[in-house]
Amino acid sequence: MAKIQPLADRVLVKPAAAEEKTVGGIIIPDSAKEKPLRGEVLAVGNGTKDEEMVLKAGDQVLYGKYAGTELELDGEKFLIMRQSDVLARIS
Numbered sequence: 001m002a003k004i005q006p007l008a009d010r011v012l013v014k015p016a017a018a019e020e021k022t023v024g025g026i027i028i029p030d031s032a033k034e035k036p037l038r039g040e041v042l043a044v045g046n047g048t049k050d051e052e053m054v055l056k057a058g059d060q061v062l063y064g065k066y067a068g069t070e071l072e073l074d075g076e077k078f079l080i081m082r083q084s085d086v087l088a089r090i091s
Contacts, residue, residue, distance in 0.1 A: 004073070006045040006080060011055055013039040013063065013079045038062050038090065039079065047083075055083055060090040 006012050016038045040060055047053035055061065068081030 004043060004078075004080075006043055008045045009048050009051050009053065009083045010045045010080055011041050011083055011086065012043040013061065013068065013081065014042055015039040015077060015079060037065060042078070044083075051083065053083060055086060055089065061086045062088045062090060 004012055038061065041055050041057055043057055044053050044055050063079070063081060063086050067085035068079035071078050071080060
């Protein structure tokens, strides 16, 4: 995988896998599953002069439903978003 280093106040997040759900024995297809809203921070930028970077690699986070830009590398999906798009850190 190529090394991605976010700039400024951006973070690189690996979304958590979507949970398998069944309804009365019927498996819901991937296209109908909701996007996961949690993930793991893989890399962070240095912050800006106005906003200090408070997240770090390894943090588990919650983010908004439409947050970030999706990208795919080597068959894996990632999100790159501003630190302000992260709603909470999970401890």
